[in-house]
Amino acid sequence: MTQIPIEPTKSGASSVPVGYTSVAKCEDVPDGEGRSYKIGGKSIALFRVRDRFYAINNICPHQGASLGKGKLKGYIVSCPLHDQQFDVRSGFGPDGGGYCVVRYDVKVYDGYVWVNFKPKDWFSGE
């Protein structure tokens, strides 16, 4: 059974999020689109859906394309190279199977999107 992690908050944190890194200005990621960023050796894809932000590993596990450059439809991003699909909320495929990528916790504070680069453990829900 697939467990969909809790979505990040819309209103964001009330203070600088401890353990998180500022990745982008909120306005740099238009609603319904994604962007890719390299921060501290990590390549992440950041998406905005209905004013909530989601972060997953940017590298497609199939052949390494940038998922941040993929087409986003709802919560599903399609890889720009061969159309493999991922749910940006969980990193899983849309049906819960197939290829998957790590997802990261996201907070919004002071007009910026902050990402915790500690990968979420899919199986323990941690």
Ligand code: FES
């Ligand atoms: S590189 Fe992403 S589906 Fe092939």
